[in-house]
Amino acid sequence: MRKNQVPQHGRGAQSANVPQRFGLAQRHVDGDWRDAVEAVDGPAPKLRTTVTEEAPRSILSFNQSPDIGFDRSINAYRGCEHGCIYCFARPTHAFHDLSPGLDFETKLFAKPQAADLLRKTLARPRYRPHPIAMGTNTDPYQPIEGRYRITRQVLEVCLETRHPVTITTKSDRLLHDLDLLEELARHKLVAVSISVTSLDPTLSRHLEPRAASPAKRLNALEKLVKHAVPVHCSIAPVIPAITDMFMEEIVARAAEVGVENCGWIPLRLPHEVAPLFREWLEIHYPERAGKVMGIVRSIRNGRDNDPDFFTRLRPKGVWADLFRARFRLACRRAGIENPPIELDTVAFRPPQTGRQLQLL
Structure with missing residues (x-):
């Protein structure tokens, strides 16, 4: 990054930040040469988002992680245009020789056949239902969903087969599917988690452009509550000295609109996310960058990130204990008791495929 570089407006990452984990070639652009080119040709063209359509052989991913509450998921998209600088999914782009930085939020991949692939999977004789998690890696309601409608198609399959599904998002675009969500909720087949990171729109534009x-x-x-769709307000991630001061008010505001379930997740900085986040701090909050990273390391056993099961989601130390105490007190004051959301896994019925008919 050049000295005194201005922020990348509309993007979370400030550079490509080519990954080094896989020995990829690294390119450096000389600052003087770049300035000379810009003087002659003008500024570089604005970054545009591109989408590549994929044709995977399967769509349902299974995991055996012992510290998360789901064992299968669907990610209809790779990369995410939301551009959240802290996104722990950024390093997945490095697997494809792409940058976890700007490439992650500008070079996207879509899986238009997701619903058909899911239907084939659910039709297998040995398949046993359990909630499918959507939004565990990249957001199922990022802007390109408006064009592809892959998430909606998957929800239609879930409703058809009475298969439970959970959704995690930072977008209100899911309200376009309120008809499906309401019907799924009527059959106890859906739970939605919406992440609220701060209440400051300016900060939000920097963090999640x-x-x-x-x-x-x-x-x-509020609208989901009014339509009887089970919802969870996730304060995620909590970034020390950047967003943690909004914790109590987010809980209170969620309670005001009828939310009965809240949670919080601490900042995680795996692999390339750590240097990207440091770079973002130096651009937007240079005066407190040291403090932020100092607290992060204090809750992560002296490291930028703790990759270990269980402790990655349960930080330790004085600051972590303080955040937990503040959250518990905020919930108590707001009357949020966090009752469990139960989904129906018994009503599942395999989809009709080919000439096979379903007996009702």
């Missing part, structure tokens, strides 16, 4: 504003997310929570 193309995600919905905090006000829109709270409005989405």
